[in-house]
Amino acid sequence: MVGAMPVNLIPKFCNGTMDSHNGTEDSEIQVHIGSRVKCNDDFGTVKYIGEVHGYKGIWYGVEWDDPARGKHDGSVDDVQYFKASKPGAGSFIRPNKISPLKTCAEAIRKYYGDREVSHKHSYTNKTNFLNIFLNFIWIQLSQYDEVTRKIVDVNITNFDRLLEVCVHDQNISKAGEVASLCPNVRSLDVSRNLFCNWREVIQLSAQLPDLRELDVNKNRMAIDMPEETLAQLSINFANLEKLNISVCDYEWADILALSHLWPKLNEMIAAYNRIKTIIPPTVTLRTLTVLKLDGNPLASWYEVMNLGTMKNLKVLSLNDCQITEIRFNDNPDDKVDLFEKLEVLFLNRNRINDVSIVIGTFLIGVAM
Known part of the structure; x- marks a missing residue:
């Protein structure tokens, strides 16, 4: 945008020494210390990424917005991995338990694109029905499927x-x-x-x-x-x-x-x-x-x-x-x-x- 301050001058907050990847089909988004995550319908902030003694693999240490979702204050077997700001608000979860992260652009394409596609399917189903019902007509109504597809494709790109x-x-x-x-x-x-x-x-x-x-x-x-x-x-x-x-x-x-x-x-x-x-x-x-x-x-x-x-x-x-x-x-x-x-x-x-x-x-x- 002309005249806007370059966003690369904005200091970063979410930075950690150990990164974990949580990708979507269009992009790869890193989860790191300070990232916000969602598990089922619970929201939290990542406070730790790494191994937990006695348990295999990588874990996310999360402080949950709702303390009732947590289990401890960030410690396991007397080892403090992170410190939750509220008593009992912390717990550890596996990386594959969090919801996949998206960009705003991805979300817009999917939500508004899917709405157009649903209109396309509805129209196509009606066309197929007419094609069967009126099969005595020489003109094949299926040709309208291609027309519909082109119209929908145009609509999808007209964000x-x-x-x-x-x-x-x-x-x-x-x-x-x-x-x-x-x-x-x-x-x-x-x-x-x-x-x-x-x-x-x-x-x-x-x-x-x-x-x-x-x-x-x-x-x-x-x-x-x-x-x-x-x-x-x-x-x-x-x-x-x-x-x-x-x-x-x-x-x-x-x-x-x-x-x-x-x-x-x-x-x-x-x-x-x-x-x-x-x-x-x-x-x-x-x-x-x-x-x-x-x-x-x-x-x-x-x-x-x-x-x-x-x-x-x-x-x-x-x-x-x-x-x-x-x-x-x-x-x-x-x-x-x-x-x-x-x-x-x-x-x-x-x-x-x-x-x-x-x-x-x-x-x-x-x-x-």
């Missing part, structure tokens, strides 16, 4: 017509070559996949210059670049307006660091992360009008007040955040210069006993 792409839960860990496949995509859903850091997501966006909406929820991606580098890479998200970054196991500080990537963001969904405290954004998120933080353990309204300096914020969603009260200051008659443009506030399923206090607080406490 450049795709504007919205959803490859949710497809075991994607790499970007692949999407620029030559579907360069006109405006909305991309790669949620619940296996990206281990932001490098591959940046590579994806760098190949999609008109990307407006991005959904990366349920990906646990490490942040391994300084804010200065992230700011330089923001050119790869120059047109991004809406982002779903929910269920990524982030704190607010993580999101603030990443926000240097998104200079024109209008809407951000960061629900069900680990946000407990909030630092006022001063340099980034200036264009944000909609912010959804549902399901984060904020509890204290004083943390929420740190969002009040966002000059363009119009919609704030704080459902299921364990908030018990709303208070701007000790004197309810004093107005505060916060939430200047806020129009909509969602507070469903919190612990506020008196809703009238909420209404009164906003009528009196906020400068409008």
